[in-house]
Amino acid sequence: MIGLLTTLTFTVPLIGGLLLFRLDERKADAVMLGSFLIAMLLQFSVLVEYLLHHNHETVHIAYITTERLGEAYGIIVDPMSVLIGTVVALAGFIFMFYGMEYMSGRNVGHPVGKGRGLFYAWMTLFEGATLGFIYSSTFLGLLIFFELMGLACWGVVSYYNTPAGRRAGFKAFIIPNVGAMIGFYTAIGIGITQLHDLSLFSLSHVSDSVKPWLFLALLIAGYTKSAQFPTYSWIPDAMEAPTPASAFLHGAAMVEMGVYLVARVLQFIGTLPTWIFYFMAVMVSLTLLIPILNYPVQNDAKRLLAYSTVAEAGIMFVGLTFASLGLEVGLKAAMFQLTTHAFVKGLAFLTAGTFTYSLGTLDMRKISGLKEVLPINALAWSVALLGLAGLPPMAIAFSKAELLTGLDALKTTPVAWLPILMVLADSAVFLWVGVKWITRNVFGKKSVEMASTHPIITASLIMLIILVFIVPYLAYPLVHEIGFFGGGH
Template identity: 30%
Template sequence: MMHNVEMIKTVALLTILLPFIGAAITMSAPKSLAKVLAPCFSGAAVIGAVTLALWYKDSGFAQVNLPVFSSHATLLFGLVFDGASSLVAMAVTVVGGLTCLYSSGYMSADNREHAEHAKPCYYAFLLCFIGAMVGLVLSSTILGQLLFLQIIGACAWGLIGYKQTASALKTALRALLITHLSSLGLVFAAVVLYLHTGSFELNALSQLPMDVKTAVFIGIVIAAWGNSAQVPLHAWLPNALEVPTPVSAFLDAAAMVKVGVYLFARAIISGGDIPQVIGVIGVIIAMVTLVYGFIMYLPQKDLKRLLIYSTITQLAYIFLACSLSIFGSRLALQSGVMYIFNHAFAKSLFFLVAGAASFSCGTRLLPNLKGIIKRQPLIAIGFGVAAMAITGVPPFNGFFSKFPLFVSGFELSRAHSWLTPVMVIALIESVASFGWILYWFGNTVVGEPSEEVASSAPLPLAMKFTLIVLIVMSLCSSLIASSWLS
């Protein structure tokens, strides 16, 4: 048993470190080799994450904490394996690996929107991002989360500002400032936790008195809002349009914006009884963000900008689920974790569909993509699947995230009547967003091809393969998540 545990610890550390090693090698490689190395190293991380998840399953789905580095009997960094960490680690590595593979075809001279080959630093930042995300997700200490959160912020800054234009650099700096300043909430939480328990372990949250726990959770929530672009700390995300679309898929679906909701979910899992005031605050901000995001994506005609505001709204649903769990609903927490996992595949598919349209047709503007099903059926199918998955249409994965959220919310409203209008508003938004996406589907996918679509170019094999995998995962990921969280 001890040998098995040490082997798993080694696999986990390699899953974290291999992307960083790959980034160092990729940085010194020529462009033609960098796009081959990045998928290889990200693929190794996928194998590691899947191995860890299967080990967790074979161990009987029991949470396991493994120490890694201590100083003077204080654990500074450790590893946690449970349903949430194993699922999110798989999502991060799989979407990250697919992003690297997709980029090898997308970032080329054949791209009709912006023809360019990716510099080695592009792939290096992506690999570091994957490694840091896995490190944060598997960390059992708040200090470990802080370390990897800073690396994630630096990688996001490098990728958002990749094009080195004035607007890209301005947006990157805004993202860095907002996410890092909000992360001071996590610093505050770490200091208070250590002063009261002598430990940085997340499980020590359950030992805090309720008044102190309230203060610590407020710090965690502030860090979560900033990194997951929730109102009022959302301003860095909507302007990140110049980011290469594969990066948008990774940042907005599986990586950067998922940091905040994961930090919140992990704290709830570890925190024992949590003051209900945190749940009230969480629900209020989630609903404000949900309504704001919906209103803002209504007038958008640029598919990428629409998806960015849609992402803000979807993250609000995850915050809503996690906040509802504080009132005693285990189903709500399961819904939130499942939402993180399922949304990673559905939203990355939608972003990469937008990238495929711009690559092939030279535009992301929805009115200019009319009739795409006749010339680019894979893009059209991807659009339809992503739209139905995001808006929660069965049998796609989004339905299995949203349905338990609404069930738990309406169940809790029996004891907390103020939650009834909250859930009604959320339900109205869900139905309205489906109607709006369906409207654009009818006005974009079907009909006679527009000029841009009629002259569209074929997609590279790497891009086609990525879209097919994500289409399949948008159907199947909920089966994986439900078995891990049951």
């Protein structure tokens, strides 16, 4: 039963996405929202079925096996895939519920109305591909859904068809695709020639001399997908996408799936040499330096949030850096950070989208007095910026605290201090910048006398504000069950 429910979770939006290429306006609204709603309900069914009947065990179903390839395609249902699948399905529904109004003719900055069916098609495919990626048990399945996510990302980033949008869409497709070729082609090549199995479970059988290089290749795929140093530049440019796509891209899909890929590999690959830890520690520290230097000079709300995404994904990779030493707490912290980040980053982007929708600008220098003009939006912007800085009791405070409990790595090497100090520095600088913009945008003198919003937008922001505060308590029981497979650590 759980296998069927899981498969339907990503199959339904994939089919819905294909149908949407032929639809527009109200029919497109209905099919898009229906696809996201059904996917969310199916994912909730998977969650309930898993918790009630599978007691945190790993459910592995091989759908396609051959003599040459071993397992070519299958699914894994375990605490990690169930948790992240639920995050993606819930966040995706809220983002596109909001998106139904954002993509209307009432949007001051980007009125659309007719033609939104194409955007819905790409977004619905994006949802299906992301969920398919999360549950895949083989490198062939991961590659197919990885590339489909990249195609959908190109579609949404270039949707407005401006010169900047077309360039950004091409860049968002090419950079992760290069990483995919390096990582997945290496893994599939080794699977075919040496292991005769494409399953993640076969990773533990890779020889010790090959294992670190295979991991490094897959790490490159994860870095490019997650916009880590030195391939981070595509993510600020991808702000050309409509805001609901930006929220999904940053909060629950593209960027997070690079982190998820590396976490999956670490679960199965077994013991790695210590130099992998040193390499990851240096790379993540360089990554965190980029947003620290860029926060103070950003005036565009979405670009500020884009650099924040580079940092938050980097913080997830700090957890995985500790996990490469065999510290299970690093794996848990990374997935906890992914979960909490999804909702606070979604809230931040959807609030920035209301600046476009209601005020026609993303230039934060032109926005002030929100507490009087748009009070719910003012509250949402304050919660989002303080939440991203890691201020308690917002969600990311808990996942960062989980990360800081992983200081056992300090017993291995003092180098472990480097990424920890960079996380603290990033939080401090973003808090300073966030407070500066809250003071101006929320409490400053009114920049306009009045601005209109819509109940759908208000409801979406309220749902996300609530989730920002409660999601750590809902997610932690599953986070606690996440661990390594195969006894390699």
